[in-house]
Amino acid sequence: xxxxxxxxxxxxxxxxYGKSLLFFxxxxxxxxxxxxMGPLKAADDPSNGQSGTNPNGYDITLxxxxxxxxxxxxxxxxxxxxxxxxxxxxRYQVLNKPExxxxxxxxxxxxxxPITEDLLGSRFRNNGGAETATSQLVDSQTVVYTATQxxxxxxxxxxxxxxxxxxxxxxLSVLKEKINSWSPAVWLSISIALPLLTLLIFFxxxxxxxxxxxxxxxxxxxxxxxRLTPAMLGILLNGRLSSRELAATLLDLARRGHLVIRQVxxxxxxxxxHSASDHLEKFESQLLEQIFGPSSDxxxxxxxxxxLAQELFSKRVSEAFLSAYQQVNDLGFFYTNPLRLHRRYQxxxxxxxxxxxxxxxxxxxxxxxxxxxxxxxxxxxASALLVTYLSRDLPSRTVYxxxxxxxxxxxxxxxxxxxxxxxxxxxQDRFLTYLPYAVVLDCEVEWTRRFYDLPFAQPHWYVADxxxxxxxxxxxxxxxxxxLSHALAISTQPATR
Numbered sequence: 001x002x003x004x005x006x007x008x009x010x011x012x013x014x015x016x017y018g019k020s021l022l023f024f025x026x027x028x029x030x031x032x033x034x035x036x037m038g039p040l041k042a043a044d045d046p047s048n049g050q051s052g053t054n055p056n057g058y059d060i061t062l063x064x065x066x067x068x069x070x071x072x073x074x075x076x077x078x079x080x081x082x083x084x085x086x087x088x089x090x091r092y093q094v095l096n097k098p099e100x101x102x103x104x105x106x107x108x109x110x111x112x113x114p115i116t117e118d119l120l121g122s123r124f125r126n127n128g129g130a131e132t133a134t135s136q137l138v139d140s141q142t143v144v145y146t147a148t149q150x151x152x153x154x155x156x157x158x159x160x161x162x163x164x165x166x167x168x169x170x171x172l173s174v175l176k177e178k179i180n181s182w183s184p185a186v187w188l189s190i191s192i193a194l195p196l197l198t199l200l201i202f203f204x205x206x207x208x209x210x211x212x213x214x215x216x217x218x219x220x221x222x223x224x225x226x227r228l229t230p231a232m233l234g235i236l237l238n239g240r241l242s243s244r245e246l247a248a249t250l251l252d253l254a255r256r257g258h259l260v261i262r263q264v265x266x267x268x269x270x271x272x273x274h275s276a277s278d279h280l281e282k283f284e285s286q287l288l289e290q291i292f293g294p295s296s297d298x299x300x301x302x303x304x305x306x307x308l309a310q311e312l313f314s315k316r317v318s319e320a321f322l323s324a325y326q327q328v329n330d331l332g333f334f335y336t337n338p339l340r341l342h343r344r345y346q347x348x349x350x351x352x353x354x355x356x357x358x359x360x361x362x363x364x365x366x367x368x369x370x371x372x373x374x375x376x377x378x379x380x381x382a383s384a385l386l387v388t389y390l391s392r393d394l395p396s397r398t399v400y401x402x403x404x405x406x407x408x409x410x411x412x413x414x415x416x417x418x419x420x421x422x423x424x425x426x427x428q429d430r431f432l433t434y435l436p437y438a439v440v441l442d443c444e445v446e447w448t449r450r451f452y453d454l455p456f457a458q459p460h461w462y463v464a465d466x467x468x469x470x471x472x473x474x475x476x477x478x479x480x481x482x483x484l485s486h487a488l489a490i491s492t493q494p495a496t497r
Contacts, residue, residue, distance in 0.1 A: 089160070090162075091157055106146050114141055121162075133147045143160065194380060198380045199380075334401055
């Protein structure tokens with residue numbers, strides 16, 4: 001199931017949520033049906049533009065649509081068109097070197113509305129392989145082309161000339177007319193250049209994401225390098241706030257006395273805000289106010305369940321995250337606000353995906369002869385989705401930011417050290433202080449394992465039954481991170497992720 005989870009994360013990161021994803025799947029399925037079924041229908045059509053019968057006795061019956069397309073039953077025919085300011089000329093090859101001698105052939109073209117002979121031009125072009133080739137308007141809406149004594153070397157092309165005003169002009173038909181006037185080389189160039197540009201942007205994004213991060217002056221630091229909060233460290237590390245930073249922030253607030261977490265059942269957690277003298281960063285204060293309301297001097301006993309209240313704090317939670325991004329940017333760790341950088345790449349990725357989708361369907365409906373170019377457009381859409389996905393973690397750190405991150409990576413080496421921590425009076429406080437940072441650095445398991453053999457007392461800010469060892473504490477608390485982060489992450493506006 002790993003590959004399906006990865007695909008799901010990739011699609012969700014591109015902004016294709018719920019109904020939007022379903023919409024694109026339906027459109028893509030419809031386009032694929034047209035792409036694959038169109039040729040099959042043409043092949044299964046008994047006339048296939050060359051033979052057939054109808055109640056009026058004609059060998060082939062074709063239909064001209066109000067927009068100027070020629071159809072045989074349900075199959076659109078490939079025609080040559082010449083459109084001027086006043087005239088609409090259409091050519092279709094009815095017969096091309098038949099296998100056997102044919103005594104006669106009649107082709108009827110049904111027009112979309114009545115017309116008179118003085119406004120209509122029709123000819124049945126013959127390369128000499130037929131004895132006669134004539135055309136006439138038999139009624140106000142039917143043109144009949146007739147050929148006799150047709151040899152196996154014959155080539156027959158019907159021509160139809162109509163006033164341009166006779167046809168129905170729509171925005172789509174005008175667009176189609178303009179695009180069809182392009183040289184095939186122009187469309188070929190666009191179909192290759194745009195996907196190549198998207199692929200180039202994808203490689204730039206990939207190289208930027210995998211930029212090497214120096215480890216700093218020391219390979220291991222056993223003290224917290226600076227006073228960054230877990231959320232700010234997450235932004236420095238990944239250039240964005242993820243579920244781990246959200247969970248670590250709530251855990252850190254509880255450790256500092258601002259929250260009490262009570263586990264009622266396996267998947268039922270309650271949260272109570274407490275007053276504390278500890279200093280709150282601006283985004284932390286906004287986060288707590290949105291969840292619990294404005295702070296007061298007295299501790300509140302009102303409990304909040306994220307599962308029930310998550311839809312209530314979408315806008316303000318997003319504002320809290322924006323404040324966190326700005327605060328980290330103000331410290332000089334980034335050349336530009338990482339959130340703005342991500343938005344630029346995400347907007348670029350979505351725009352390129354849209355152009356790829358337009359090109360894909362333009363190729364289906366307007367340039368049917370160049371079906372192989374569909375692969376370029378599909379590649380462009382895939383690359384655009386990858387640009388959007390990878391842009392979430394793009395760093396734009398300054399040299400100072402890289403140096404600061406290097407110190408924190410050295411601190412991570414200390415957290416993941418395999419040697420057990422020796423017992424001291426403040427050992428448990430140290431474990432709980434560094435635990436939120438271990439969550440951000442994705443090493444909470446390794447950090448906890450270093451304390452397995454030491455005495456443990458359940459912290460006052462976490463209330464649950466059956467917690468007597470650090471192992472039991474971790475088994476109950478770590479799944480809580482996913483619960484909290486999911487409830488809070490889905491409540492934020494997509495632009496802040």
